[in-house]
Amino acid sequence: MAKSVLRIFSYLPNPRVWKALIAADYLGVAVEVIGDKPKNLGNWLWDFDARELQAEEKTDDSPYARVSRRGFSGTLYKTDAFMRTQxxxxxxxxxSADGTIGIFESNSILRAVARATDDCIGLYGHSPMQASRIDSFLDATLVFGREAQVYLLGVEAVTQELHTRMAAAFEFFLEGIERALEHQAYLAGEHVTLADIAFACDLSQFLRERLMRAGLDAAGLPLVSDNAEQRFPRAFAHLFALIEKPHFASYLGKYTEHFRA
Ligand SMILES: N[C@@H](CCC(=O)N[C@@H](CS)C(=O)NCC(=O)O)C(=O)O
Structure with missing residues (x-):
């Protein structure tokens, strides 16, 4: 078995991890993934050598105990080495394979996979300028992804303000995607690139909104993604076509069944 170029620690399943794994499958690069269900990650020591903690190690005076910041609640156990690298x-x-270099932000982890091979088969473009164009989409996707994260974490008790902000971010992001697809088959040209991978994973994650309607119904608010297939036809046709591809389907297939049915 090929030596892994990267080790990823995360809660699983996680579309942010799938970005790197889809690219790794395209490129034949080995990536090691360690993790557990989201609710179990509080029982893990967050470290390069991440491991499950024994019950007696999970104390308030543990040197690893830290208050969670976003997406988790309560205490998480992170080593100093973890915080230095992350x-x-x-x-x-x-x-990195030896644990000395930490890479954070899922889009950067995605880029690291593409850079781990001598021939990225155009996934990260064929020139520095093309790579920069792909970076532009990755940055736009991160801005959308951050808004989506705040919204999905708050959607159970959604406010009008949160909804309005998300609706504007959704529209802004997808208008750009619609425009990009006006004259070309993929976001950054005529072939699949990192831009398409990040787009498919982040938009699929956002569309979990459709499984989380209770808070919206209680507040009398519509889905932000209501009717989005009609409002952004190129973007959604592109998303569906990407998910049909075997490397995307093996991660996103089941996860996206609820909106593709
Ligand atoms: N934009 C980041 C998001 C990463 C992120 O915010 N992760 C949260 C969980 S969703 C986290 O690790 N929180 C740790 C904490 O609460 O201490 C990415 O794409 O990697």
Whole structure:
């Protein structure tokens, strides 16, 4: 078995991790993934050598105990070495094979996979300028992804303000995607790139909104993604076509069944 170029620690399943795994499958690059269900990650020591903690290790005076910041509640156990390599203390957390270099932010982990091979078969473009164009989409996707994260974490008790902000971010992001697809088959050209991978994973994650309607119904608010297939036809046709591809389907297939049915 090929030696892994990266180790990723995360809660699983996680579309942010799938970004790197889809690219790794395209490129034949080995990536090691360690993790557990979201609710179990509080029982883990967050570290390059992440492991499940024994019950007696989970004490308030543990040197690893830290207050969770976003997406988790209560205490998480993170080593100093973890915080040195992962300054924001978030997952997915990726590491170079020897554990000395930490890579954070799922889009950067995705880029690290593409850079781990001599021939990225155009996934990260064929020139520095093309790579920069792909970066532009990755940045736009992160801005959308951050808004989506705040919204989905708050959707159970959604306010009008949160809804309005998300609706504007959704529209802004997808208008750009619609425009990009006006004259070309993929976001950054005529072939699949990292831009398409991040787009498919982040938009699929956002569309979990459709499984989380209770708070919206209680507040009398519509889905932000209501009727989105008609409002952004190119973007959604592109999303559906990407998910049909075997490397995407093996991660996103089941996860997206609820909106593709
Ligand atoms: N934009 C980041 C999001 C990462 C993130 O915010 N992760 C949260 C969980 S959703 C986390 O690790 N929180 C750790 C904490 O609460 O301490 C990415 O794409 O990697």
């Amino acid at each position: 300054p924001y203390g978030t997952v997915p957390a990726a590491f």
